[in-house]
Amino acid sequence: MSDLIARRNRLLGTGAPLFYQEPVNIVRGEGVWLFDDTGQKYLDLYNNVPCVGHCHPHVVEAMHQQAGTLNVHNRYLHEGVLDYAERITSVHAATIKSVVFTCTGTEANEVALSMARLATGGRGIICSDSAYHGNSAEVAKLNKVKQTTENNPEIRAIPYPQSYRPLQDDLSSSELTELYLAKVQAAIDDFKTSNIPLAGMLVCPILANEGVPDIPDNFMVRAAQMVRKAGGLFIADEVQAGFCRTGNWWGYETKGFVPDIATMGKPMGNGMPLAGVVASTEIVNAFRKGKRYFNTFSSTPLQAAAGMAVIDVIESENLRENVAQVGDYLRKELAKLQDRCPPMAEIRGHGLYIGMEWVGDRNTKTPDAKNAIAYVNRLREKGFLIGQAGDLGNVLKVRPPLVFQQEHADLFLTAFEETIGEIHG
Numbered sequence: 001m002s003d004l005i006a007r008r009n010r011l012l013g014t015g016a017p018l019f020y021q022e023p024v025n026i027v028r029g030e031g032v033w034l035f036d037d038t039g040q041k042y043l044d045l046y047n048n049v050p051c052v053g054h055c056h057p058h059v060v061e062a063m064h065q066q067a068g069t070l071n072v073h074n075r076y077l078h079e080g081v082l083d084y085a086e087r088i089t090s091v092h093a094a095t096i097k098s099v100v101f102t103c104t105g106t107e108a109n110e111v112a113l114s115m116a117r118l119a120t121g122g123r124g125i126i127c128s129d130s131a132y133h134g135n136s137a138e139v140a141k142l143n144k145v146k147q148t149t150e151n152n153p154e155i156r157a158i159p160y161p162q163s164y165r166p167l168q169d170d171l172s173s174s175e176l177t178e179l180y181l182a183k184v185q186a187a188i189d190d191f192k193t194s195n196i197p198l199a200g201m202l203v204c205p206i207l208a209n210e211g212v213p214d215i216p217d218n219f220m221v222r223a224a225q226m227v228r229k230a231g232g233l234f235i236a237d238e239v240q241a242g243f244c245r246t247g248n249w250w251g252y253e254t255k256g257f258v259p260d261i262a263t264m265g266k267p268m269g270n271g272m273p274l275a276g277v278v279a280s281t282e283i284v285n286a287f288r289k290g291k292r293y294f295n296t297f298s299s300t301p302l303q304a305a306a307g308m309a310v311i312d313v314i315e316s317e318n319l320r321e322n323v324a325q326v327g328d329y330l331r332k333e334l335a336k337l338q339d340r341c342p343p344m345a346e347i348r349g350h351g352l353y354i355g356m357e358w359v360g361d362r363n364t365k366t367p368d369a370k371n372a373i374a375y376v377n378r379l380r381e382k383g384f385l386i387g388q389a390g391d392l393g394n395v396l397k398v399r400p401p402l403v404f405q406q407e408h409a410d411l412f413l414t415a416f417e418e419t420i421g422e423i424h425g
Helices: 001-013 057-067 079-090 107-120 173-194 219-230 281-290 301-316 319-333 371-380 406-424
Strands: 026-030 035-037 041-042 100-102 123-129 153-158 198-202 233-237 259-265 275-279 342-352 353-359 386-390 395-398
Touching: 026 100, 057 301, 057 386, 079 100, 079 275, 100 107, 100 353, 107 198, 107 259, 107 275, 123 173, 153 173, 173 198, 173 281, 198 219, 219 233, 259 406, 301 319, 301 395, 319 342, 319 353, 319 406, 353 371, 371 386, 371 395, 371 406
Parallel strands: 123 153, 123 198, 198 233, 233 259
Antiparallel strands: 026 035, 035 041, 100 275, 259 275, 342 353, 353 395, 386 395
């Protein structure tokens, strides 16, 4: 393993990220399982890219058939691409009619920012102070804004709305909503004072990278209304929340609002680089008029074939319903272990996106990222792959492929309970 890591550092550059204290050399995947070079198998509770399971036969066959027939850039007519455009917009809200395909979520969010600015004539963008939306130069300006000293006049970050470590204690959910909405209004007002017209607000509907906190009631609905009233557009980053991850098709459905623009990424092609931006035809047309956008590898027949196959599987295997049922079961069973596990202060999330808040003391809510990492690595030793996330790095992240079943949840729960006993007695 050390030789492989040294070779990787030499070829890819020292510092390229790797998971786990002892990295895993994955060579094969099937459904919810991954296999390393020694033949050991791991239950995948992390990867949302292969959303319908690793190497799903229907997706593999669709890609194989299309790759063996035609794949070409997007300056030719191809009905398969149009069929997929119709199908992906059909599972969105009725106001969403058109799509711009891209290859990555980063690129989708970059297009969304341009769309909002062209449609409104504004420049100012509001975001959460602990978000991640991608790694291009423009999109990265919105990432973890409070951790950077860069003063970007076109970006305003608000404290992300949450109930566990709120801006003020002893408030009801509705009072917290008003408190956080006041921060949105302050950002809008600050743009106006600075003579920077508002373009919009970009957020993940479930605040995935912030640690899937419990968001005060109706915050997203009301924030969208405020942004529109001020002349901006509300953008939902569905890269992590979308494709039935929450038990609904989209995170914005889970939070009860309809965005002006939605971005999609990772799960869209089950591993095939496929992403996109959806909006009304008017907004998309304004973007097309203002930008000569072209990407050689987007809107291709191969992308369309993979994307179509993913939706086929989600619908034919009733994965939306499965996510809701298994996710609810897993959260309830984890809650039964809380009394035995003092660091597990809160269990939250939606569908098959679960976050567990890890603390050193429940009374002080002191974040314990070090102990969270210990659990992640101990579970990896047992053959269970989970992640670590959140604003403070102390949230255990459980986000398996959508084909994850109750029997798989039970395997994880057994291993998790064993780990609690080994670490906390």
